[in-house]
Amino acid sequence: MKTGTLKQILLITDGCSNQGGDPVAMAALANEQGITVNVIGVMENDIIDDKGMKEIEGIALSGGGVHQVVYSQALSQTVQMVTRKAMTQTLQGVVNRELKHILGNKVTMEELPPEQRGEVMEVVDELGETVDLEILILVDTSASMKEKLPTVKEALLDLSLSLNARMGGNQFAVFVFPGKRNDVEKLMDWTPKLEALTSIFPKLQVGGITPTAPAIKEALGYFNKKRSLRGLLSRDDEQYFEDSI
Secondary structure (H helix, E strand, O other), X not given: OOOOEEEEEEEEEOOOOOOXXXXXXHHHHHHHOOEEEEEEEEEOOOOOOHHHHHHHHHHHHHOOOOEEEEEHHHHHHHHHHHHHHXXXXXXXXXXXXXXXXXXXXXXXXXHXXXXXXXXXXXXXXXXXXXXXXXXXXXXXXXXXXXHHHHHHHHHHHHHHHHHOOOOOOEEEEXXXXXXXXXXXXXXXXEEOOHHHHHHHHHHOOOOOOOOHHHHHHHHHHHHHHHHHHHHOOOHHHHHHHHHHO
16 A cells, blocks of 8 residues: 655644634645644643634644644653654545545445454554654744743654654654744754754744744645655655755
8 A cells, every 4th residue: 555655734832823814724725735734732831722722623623633732841742642643543544545445435444343443453553654754843933932942842852753763754844933034934944853953943033923824834835845846856866855855
């Protein structure tokens, strides 16, 4: 079974968007293009309000992804859990489509006998370890995130260590919003190593608005840009491209 590369946007934020349109609609557009949008809401001691919670749930639901609200102290394990859960969820969808193709439109994994279901889940687990994964991480750097950014950095480094134990390839990119000059700023280009964040995060300027929809739109365009560039390359050139990013 060929699954291609799994693509995820991982949005880390602590509150409501307030600039640039509807992030729920933008997440739906990403999902239509095969990119899952996962959301982690970060709390300190206060509670995210109802509006913020509905937005977090709405973005993940329309983006075909997973959401979780968490205190910053537990962020590291949550980032790993959400990423892997979303990966499994996406792969289950792929397997279900294969089952329908083979066994008929009405058959899904949940409807299989327990023994067969267990065998299918073994396939999903194996794919989760071997499939290539691209994660574009969107980090909210609005004023209220100032005290939480060190924890975000630690969580992303832990994510890198966790995923690098997989057999499949990993590619990460990191964008922050708002940026210094624009709504969204690229912090790190595609790379298999998140360790590069160590030198970048302390230099971040925190403050301003929360343009979540433009951030998701920028992430979506960045995935499409990579896809377009691949289409122009031969197989040998593509390998060089992957190695160079």
